[in-house]
Amino acid sequence: MIRLSSTDIDNAEGAPATDELRSSLVEGLVAELHDGVVASHLVPGRDVWVRVTADAWESAGRVCRDLLGCTYFCYLSVIDWLPSPFGRSMDSSVDNVLEGVAAKDPEPMTHGVAGGESRFQLIARLYDVNRHVGVNLKVDVPDDTLTMTTWTKLFGGANWHEREAYEMFGITFAGHPSLRKLYLPGDFEGYPLRKDFPLLARMVKPWPGIVDVEAMPGVADDEGGE
Amino acid sequence: MGLVESGKLPKPLTKLLNISRKYSMWVYQWGLACCAIEMGAAFGSPRYDVMRLGVIPFPASPRQADLVVVSGTVTDKMAPVIRRLYEQMPEPKYVISMGSCANCGGPYWDSYSVTKGVDQIIPVDVYVPGCPPRPEALLEGIVLLQEMVANEDMAAKWKGDPLVVD
Amino acid sequence: MTAISERQQRAYIASQAADMRVNVELETEGMTLNIGPQHPATHGTLRIIVKLDGELVVAADPVPGYMHRGYEKLTEVRTYPQVNTLINRIDWLGSFANEVPFILAAEQLMDVEAPPRAQWIRTLLFELSRIANVTLFLGDMAVQLGAVTPVFYAFRDREYVLNLIESATGGRFHPNFDRIGGIKDDLPKGWIAETKQVMVKVNAFCDELEALLLGNEIFNVRTRGIGVIPPEVALSYGMSGANLRASGVDWDHRRDTPVGLVYDKLDWKVWTHPDGDSFARYWVRLQEVREAAKMVIQLCDGLPPGPIMAKVPRIIKVPEGEAWVATENPLGEMGYYVVSKGELVPFRVKIRSASFNNISIVPWLLRGVYVPDVITILASLYFILGDIDR
Ligand code: SF4
Numbered sequence: 001m002i003r004l005s006s007t008d009i010d011n012a013e014g015a016p017a018t019d020e021l022r023s024s025l026v027e028g029l030v031a032e033l034h035d036g037v038v039a040s041h042l043v044p045g046r047d048v049w050v051r052v053t054a055d056a057w058e059s060a061g062r063v064c065r066d067l068l069g070c071t072y073f074c075y076l077s078v079i080d081w082l083p084s085p086f087g088r089s090m091d092s093s094v095d096n097v098l099e100g101v102a103a104k105d106p107e108p109m110t111h112g113v114a115g116g117e118s119r120f121q122l123i124a125r126l127y128d129v130n131r132h133v134g135v136n137l138k139v140d141v142p143d144d145t146l147t148m149t150t151w152t153k154l155f156g157g158a159n160w161h162e163r164e165a166y167e168m169f170g171i172t173f174a175g176h177p178s179l180r181k182l183y184l185p186g187d188f189e190g191y192p193l194r195k196d197f198p199l200l201a202r203m204v205k206p207w208p209g210i211v212d213v214e215a216m217p218g219v220a221d222d223e224g225g226e
Numbered sequence: 227m228g229l230v231e232s233g234k235l236p237k238p239l240t241k242l243l244n245i246s247r248k249y250s251m252w253v254y255q256w257g258l259a260c261c262a263i264e265m266g267a268a269f270g271s272p273r274y275d276v277m278r279l280g281v282i283p284f285p286a287s288p289r290q291a292d293l294v295v296v297s298g299t300v301t302d303k304m305a306p307v308i309r310r311l312y313e314q315m316p317e318p319k320y321v322i323s324m325g326s327c328a329n330c331g332g333p334y335w336d337s338y339s340v341t342k343g344v345d346q347i348i349p350v351d352v353y354v355p356g357c358p359p360r361p362e363a364l365l366e367g368i369v370l371l372q373e374m375v376a377n378e379d380m381a382a383k384w385k386g387d388p389l390v391v392d
Numbered sequence: 393m394t395a396i397s398e399r400q401q402r403a404y405i406a407s408q409a410a411d412m413r414v415n416v417e418l419e420t421e422g423m424t425l426n427i428g429p430q431h432p433a434t435h436g437t438l439r440i441i442v443k444l445d446g447e448l449v450v451a452a453d454p455v456p457g458y459m460h461r462g463y464e465k466l467t468e469v470r471t472y473p474q475v476n477t478l479i480n481r482i483d484w485l486g487s488f489a490n491e492v493p494f495i496l497a498a499e500q501l502m503d504v505e506a507p508p509r510a511q512w513i514r515t516l517l518f519e520l521s522r523i524a525n526v527t528l529f530l531g532d533m534a535v536q537l538g539a540v541t542p543v544f545y546a547f548r549d550r551e552y553v554l555n556l557i558e559s560a561t562g563g564r565f566h567p568n569f570d571r572i573g574g575i576k577d578d579l580p581k582g583w584i585a586e587t588k589q590v591m592v593k594v595n596a597f598c599d600e601l602e603a604l605l606l607g608n609e610i611f612n613v614r615t616r617g618i619g620v621i622p623p624e625v626a627l628s629y630g631m632s633g634a635n636l637r638a639s640g641v642d643w644d645h646r647r648d649t650p651v652g653l654v655y656d657k658l659d660w661k662v663w664t665h666p667d668g669d670s671f672a673r674y675w676v677r678l679q680e681v682r683e684a685a686k687m688v689i690q691l692c693d694g695l696p697p698g699p700i701m702a703k704v705p706r707i708i709k710v711p712e713g714e715a716w717v718a719t720e721n722p723l724g725e726m727g728y729y730v731v732s733k734g735e736l737v738p739f740r741v742k743i744r745s746a747s748f749n750n751i752s753i754v755p756w757l758l759r760g761v762y763v764p765d766v767i768t769i770l771a772s773l774y775f776i777l778g779d780i781d782r
Contacts, residue, residue: 072643073749074727132648157629157749157752183339184460185457202336258459260778339460339461
């Protein structure tokens with residue numbers, strides 16, 4: 001009945017195998033939202049992630065705030081899970097495109113803890129300042145609409161964070177009082193934090209810091225130290 | 227001052243004018259980022275004491291300033307404002323660009339929102355490198371600028387254009 | 393939750409009443425005033441558009457972004473050690489403190505732990521940057537209220553602390569001293585003794601300011617009951633640091649969620665103030681500087697011997713995973729949510745900076761205050777532009 005995928009608890013040594021405080025948060029959310037909770041992930045002694053459905057997003061915030069005591073709004077942001085079309089890291093980034101190396105085949109999209117299905121995922125963090133515990137809430141943003149319900153009615157601080165998410169990722173928040181650009185000048189085009197937004201300066205000039213990852217002369221083993 | 231405008235200023239007079247200009251630089255502080263704090267330390271703290279160089283960091287508006295120190299990251303959103311500031315200053319005016327960011331973009335050379343150097347918007351006379359430059363470096367930049375001012379040919383600077391007061 | 397004095401309650405109700413525009417007998421014409429982006433009162437390039445009704449602020453809309461440098465995007469194209477250089481510059485007054493949560497998050501993902509000596513030195517430099525940061529606030533807030541002297545004291549005494557940081561790390565401002573698995577260097581000779589002397593000066597500076605300002609009638613009139621933030625509102629806006637503790641919420645990452653730093657081995661206290669006004673915010677910060685000086689002395693005394701670097705590969709690849717680490721920075725809670733895909737570069741870094749949340753309360757807070765109080769409130773919230781705009 002309870003669809004919890006918290007079987008993948010990695011047992012960090014020293015940390016307690018169970019974490020009652022954090023699992024009670026998960027249980028509290030499941031008890032209120034039932035099927036609204038899709039998955040969860042718990043690392044005892046460290047942190048907990050709960051993924052909810054898009055419909056349950058607002059009520060998840062409300063349950064956390066009113067029933068679970070998580071009144072402190074830490075942040076709200078978006079993760080774009082699309083693998084970057086410009087390569088996965090420095091050695092395969094735009095710098096190689098400059099040198100004529102064909103871009104790699106696009107890699108499959110993989111998601112982080114607590115899974116995911118869509119390209120964009122909203123992540124928010126709330127704290128309970130009395131019990132000294134925090135919870136990460138994740139939700140998949142529907143790929144076709146890119147719209148979520150707003151949290152501004154629950155947490156005043158969500159206002160600016162949602163404006164930032166709107167500006168940087170192009171996610172709209174239904175019910176937000178004034179969804180405008182926050183940082184960038186009005187005529188800026190594109191959503192800079194999306195993975196497929198190119199950094200033009202890097203396109204015209206190779207990254208000078210790449211020497212950092214080259215092997216040092218005389219060092220045989222690159223992965224030295226071990 | 228008709229002499230200046232007509233471009234027929236005698237050499238000794240130029241020297242005299244230059245010396246007085248050099249030691250009464252009113253500097254407008256256009257502090258933008260981290261470098262602004264080092265600029266504040268150079269201009270405001272008792273240890274560096276910029277006024278001994280004949281630099282007065284008090285103008286309330288760019289209209290009263292001879293020199294502006296642009297210190298810190300210039301973003302694309304800020305660029306028009308800087309341009310406007312520069313246009314408000316009366317001639318002869320000088321610009322010191324302080325810090326790698328104002329010089330060329332610095333650590334944000336590949337950012338989507340940072341102007342790669344304030345010299346794309348306004349002409350710069352002295353570049354002070356560093357991230358951030360120490361207050362002493364800024365002081366040296368000011369001394370360099372003063373040298374430049376001392377050797378300036380007023381007649382060449384004006385090129386005979388009449389001063390227009392509107 | 394907290395006892396707000398009657399006077400503050402009245403001020404709060406009055407501001408709410410002004411907010412509802414009950415004051416209709418005297419019809420005044422509205423006016424829009426633009427403060428900034430370059431204005432002494434915003435100490436930075438924050439622009440605030442306020443709508444005035446006479447002297448009363450009806451609505452305020454801050455326009456950040458004049459210092460937006462795109463950190464979160466740039467972290468995706470920098471290797472982990474390079475990110476460390478970059479994030480120094482977020483809160484430029486207490487740079488070292490910016491590095492620590494990021495390094496801790498990376499360490500958490502890599503499952504390495506810095507040796508004890510490195511942890512102590514980290515904590516030591518962390519607290520020193522707190523002093524370097526907050527002393528400037530203590531002087532600057534007075535300047536905003538018209539008292540010019542304290543800022544000179546602040547610059548004078550800050551210089552000693554910067555010298556310490558410089559002699560230990562090599563950088564006055566942006567040390568870039570923290571490494572995954574430890575720190576770059578050990579402390580130089582004679583540093584400990586010098587630090588203790590400087591802490592005496594810092595304490596003297598605090599006493600001096602307390603004598604100068606806290607009893608001052610003008611200072612009291614201009615700060616007490618001005619900009620009252622009730623605890624529930626502060627929490628819902630995610631205010632953190634001294635701003636939150638000045639509203640009476642007892643929440644401090646150093647004590648409550650200790651990760652990687654050695655605060656649990658020190659004898660210190662978290663100060664709160666029940667009032668939630670500008671005075672309380674000043675007062676709490678003043679106490680925090682004292683507390684930091686106290687901690688620095690304890691840290692100097694208890695510094696354990698040993699190595700300063702754990703074994704880490706020379707080329708750092710962080711294993712796949714997600715980690716969130718937050719620390720109590722001079723400005724408030726600063727945290728990094730690091731998503732790694734096992735590469736040289738992070739996949740995504742969400743930077744949660746304190747001032748962003750602290751300043752997002754401004755539209756709520758400035759409604760119904762008088763224009764001169766705008767300056768007081770902004771100064772007392774204490775933000776750093778790089779920390780808002782990132
Ligand atoms: S040059 Fe360095 S210190 Fe100066 S503003 Fe840029 S990043 Fe900050």
